[in-house]
Amino acid sequence: MRDDIKPGGRFPDYTLLDHTKTKRRLSDLQSDQTMVLVLTRGAFCPKDRQHFQELVRFHPQLVVGFTHLVAITTDDWHTANNMRQQLGAHFPFLLDENRQVQRDLEIKEYTDTKHDVMIPHTIVLKPGLEIHSVYNGYYYWGRPSMADLHRDLREATRDVRADWDITQADLREAWDRGEKERFWPYGSKDMERTLIEMASAVDQYAGRAEE
Numbered sequence: 416m417r418d419d420i421k422p423g424g425r426f427p428d429y430t431l432l433d434h435t436k437t438k439r440r441l442s443d444l445q446s447d448q449t450m451v452l453v454l455t456r457g458a459f460c461p462k463d464r465q466h467f468q469e470l471v472r473f474h475p476q477l478v479v480g481f482t483h484l485v486a487i488t489t490d491d492w493h494t495a496n497n498m499r500q501q502l503g504a505h506f507p508f509l510l511d512e513n514r515q516v517q518r519d520l521e522i523k524e525y526t527d528t529k530h531d532v533m534i535p536h537t538i539v540l541k542p543g544l545e546i547h548s549v550y551n552g553y554y555y556w557g558r559p560s561m562a563d564l565h566r567d568l569r570e571a572t573r574d575v576r577a578d579w580d581i582t583q584a585d586l587r588e589a590w591d592r593g594e595k596e597r598f599w600p601y602g603s604k605d606m607e608r609t610l611i612e613m614a615s616a617v618d619q620y621a622g623r624a625e626e
Contacts (some may be wrong), residue, residue, distance in 0.1 A: 416536065416549070417521050426452070426544040429516055431509040434496050435581065439509060441485070442544060447603055449547075449571050450483040450540040451564060456532040457490040458498040462537060462555045471502050473561045481518055481600065485625065487511050489532050524553070539567040547571045 430440045444450070453470065455463045477484050484506040488495050495508045514531065517523050518572065524535040534550035537559050541609065546568045552558035559567070573579045576584055578598045586597065594603035 416534075416551070417519075419436055420520060420546065420549060422539075422546055422548060422603075424546045426538060426540055427516075427519065427543060429487075429509075431515075432492075432509060433510070434492070434499055434508045436492060439507060441509075443543065444485055445483055445540065445596065447542045447543065448481050448483055449542065449545075449575070450485060450569055451568075452479065452538045452540060453484070453486045454516065454520075454533050454536045454538070455486055455488045455532065456524070456535050457488050457528075458494050460532075460535075462552070464502075464550075464557075465499075465555070465560050466535075466552070467502050467504065467552070471504050471563055473564065474504070474506060477568075480568060480572070482572075482602045485509060487516055487533075489514060489517060490494060537564075539571060540565065540566075541575050 426441070428440060428442045430438055433439045441452075453467075455467070457463065461609075467486075473613070474484055486504075486506065487497075487509045488500065489511050491512055492510060495510060511517060514523075517531075517533045520533075522533050522536065524530075524534045525603050533556070537552060539547040539548040539549075539559075542554050547570070548559075549561070550557060550559045576599055580594075581587070581590075589597050
């Protein structure tokens with residue numbers, strides 16, 4: 416991994432096609448929320464499939480916690496879509512078929528002489544694509560557990576949300592003055608999208624619970 420891809424650095428703002436063949440920019444997908452970014456080997460890898468199963472189960476918590484989840488894969492559109500549908504994933508898969516991300520980040524998995532994939536990484540980002548933590552998942556146990564992500568997102572959110580502790584007197588006074596922009600998601604630049612996504616995640620979770 417490039418030396419600058421570390422906590423405190425800024426992740427590159429790549430633009431890639433998503434699973435619907437629509438160009439998507441990472442900063443637009445992130446908006447002003449925290450984000451978990453997964454760089455994956457692809458559908459052929461059983462480790463990736465297992466990790467994604469955990470992430471799919473965790474995804475409703477990410478949404479209600481105002482956190483986006485995005486995957487980048489070197490798979491082609493058809494393979495990526497099959498994997499996404501089989502997993503029941505409701506988050507975007509971005510396609511790096513030309514290995515732009517793989518080359519730029521210097522994460523070609525040279526020990527795999529057949530598939531030309533990326534060394535899998537999971538990256539937790541604060542708003543502005545600021546890197547909070549980086550996990551190298553070449554070995555499965557190098558990948559973050561959902562408890563690891565919960566901890567990282569707690570720390571990252573506490574750092575970026577001024578209303579983390581609303582028991583503070585100055586926050587109560589600001590609320591009474593009508594200064595709602597200091598409170599989340601009132602201060603979000605994309606509040607409507609945030610609330611729609613959260614409601615959708617709750618519905619999805621409720622649907623699974625009924626099955």
